[in-house]
Amino acid sequence: MNNHIGIVGIGVMGSNIALNFSDNDTKVSVYNKSQEKINQLISADSSKNISGFTDLEEFVKSIAKPRKILILVPSGEATNSVVESLFNFIEKKDTLIDGGNAYYLDSIDLGKRCSEQGIEFIGMGISGGETGARTGPALMLGYGKEIPEDLISMISRIAAKADGQECIGLYEGFGTGHFIKMLHNGIEYAEMQILAEAYSILRAAGFDNAAASEFFNNLRKEKQSSYLIEITSSILNTQKDGAYLIDKIKPVANHKGTGKLTVETGLNYGFPLPSIFEAFNARVESNYQKIWPTTTKNIKIELNPIELQEAIYFSRLSTLTQGILFIEYFSKRENLEIKIEDVMQNWLEGCIIRSDLLKEIKSILKDGPPNKSIVESEQIQINLNSRIKNTKNLLSHCIENNIPTPVMYSSLNWYINSSSGFNPSSLIQAQRDYFGAHKVQLRESDEFLHLNWD
Template sequence: MAPNNVNVDIGVFGLGTMGSALALNLAENGFRVAVSNKHADRIPVFLAQANELAGNLVGYPDIAEFIASIARPRSILFMIPSGAPVDAMIDVVLPLLDDGDTIIDGGNADFHDTRRRSAAFSGTGKHFVGMGVSGGAEGARHGPSMMVGGTAHSWSLLRPMLRKIAAKFEGDPCVDHLGPDGAGHFVKTVHNGIEYADMQMIAEIYGLMRDAGGFKAAEIGAQFETWQSGPLSSYLIEVSAAALQTVDARSGEPLVDMILDKAGQKGTGRWTLIEALKLGQSASAIEAAVGARGWSSEKDLRVAAEPLLPAVAHKAAFPSPEELKSALLAARVLAHAQGFRVLAAASDEFEWHLDMTRIAEIWRAGCIIRSILLDDIADAFRAGLPEGALILSPSIRDLLAAHLGGLRKTVAAGVSLGIPVPALGAALAWYDTMRTAKGTANLIQAQRDFFGSHGFERIDDPGVHHGDWKPIAVS
């Protein structure tokens, strides 16, 4: 039985991979942590594995004792599956709380749920925080990037602890209060959407090099490793380089070649796409990445289709390593730009007043999409954006101008050779659309008015107009 009235600094409920890692991170940084878990037998195992950190940890199988042990005003971090389990735990814990106490949901929650819960807490004297946590288990244990949404009261309680345990970029903690209710969880959702695009683009470059260039996995990994020292430097490039150069102990083959080419997803990439569409924004690179994961699951169909659907490929010059590098860099810039457009639209829609500079800054360390590129993006936001568009920033324009040629050649090679490059192609198509002052939607508006009398705007006369269309024969 754990002692009563310990007055610990924070409680962590949920001792799965992420919850355990965050509890140990807090304990290592000198905070006293109460821990509890749905399955009580996990608690003594966790405490035994904590070794020298166990002195800052106290386990409570009983929820009432767990809550009572936390110093007031209390901070209780839920690290449990999102959705119904969070609502169920709120129902259990809320009657045990006092005015000023805060519940924090640290999972990958749908921000709509977070907004709903925050609204339900409003006026009760209790507080609800939605906190996005990125960096995986290693980040949670040694320094994650954290995106906090909630009340100023809750942030004042959490700030000292979260700044202490967060990843640091040149001494700056990668955590901040981004806005009320669902702001933190939404920013984490878009982070994950950008992550989807980034991973897919890297995979497409790998596919081109493997299937059209004839490179072996280790050779591609070695090439990626050289890119890690330049403008492509990022955690995902580092991970990819290491993965491609790993040998399978069982077969002696590259481990990546022994992995079935079916990728799963947990929903955040899809949520980014759904919310982008609701907000009237383009997230085409993220959409392509989400779609590619869906296509990957249709393995049997792809195996059956390969001999039946020939590529009818045309000869094309294979891009040089420098052109492939440029392609990946330009496409990543465009995917990030799309993600920040979605964040800006949501900030306006929900009146969050998101600080884009700060978001870029707290993504520079700890999180999965951390990269040197985010420094350039933060600088661009800091300097101010023409028309509020990242792609119009002078520094970003220069970066794109230097590398768009490689992206064009790489996409053209993929199309000519029959190698799929959905995310790279989507990024390029968006760029070309945005740089085209006179597009083709005038014909779409003509079509809509022709068959549905939807109306259109004229270039020479304000208001809604209808066309006197040439009739067609009805068959």
């Protein structure tokens, strides 16, 4: 047996990726300890290209050399355990692909361990959830020396497509694919919270669920179509037994840690990601809503829908710009050559944050000077500045009426702060030097010195 690729782990993602490969004429070996799960998967394989194994050695032997093995098990200890087990059977020049939700630093460590064994390693971020895995995900690959051409061919067949190109990113560095996926997830947190804040504003303005659903649906006509906006409209309009499902759900949001990792990574690099931080914090705060007695009941506001439309656009563009700037910073800091236009193509289809806005940013970058930062784009600034007045008006109204909008407000504040001609941080330097002799840096010098404040 000389199957083209092996997959370890056939949970939701592994099963759907395997079926996707099979439908695209790729012969797949799958490994799982449960014969029942293997049988279920093979029964669902209408293309009959999947073979199942409960013995790891037999699984490895079934794959054509040099082998390509995709690992789709929980990140961390489970992935490390699988890799250590595979080391007993694989050979030099074989390729291991970690397709789990790994932290990028763990991918770097795993890549180094594989290299020591003469094994090629790829850290591959996968976005699109269950449906994307089955019909076409966005794939973000981080590699060491090179990626085998036959592997690129195989994953190109299963990936999402946009504008005639696959939504695949090939990034230098074992951990870079998972870094890009991590930023994707952080942006996803912020976009979801922006829409939740918009929903809160709509409810305060007297919109029922059907009307709120229609508002989000109409955003598509304003060139704001996105997967998250589409599902938000659908969610708000879904009823069961005559009642809206959204009204039956507890107002508590949890997380699996990827937003937290994005924020922590930004802090470790000393790079600001305020909108993503506030989105993560909003989920944490949602679990502690009963600290104070309720003081705001039956809020009723007048809403200008245009202001809310523009505030959503402004906040989303501000958030995306923050994320893109961090990718630019990471690329420069780590001596990589990540092209933001390639990242935008990578995210155009298949992934959770796919949207018209990403297409717009890609087009703006394509038409601009090569290798320039996104903040050097005049059109990006025009798009923000033309919506800032309505965004301010809306958020002022929210503050006056006790409607929390942490990500919208943070997105506005970040833009104002980063485009302001005055920054009061000189006072922070002076305060630290005054009480702790931490020194200050004068405007016309790179030197740090302690001043006499007496």
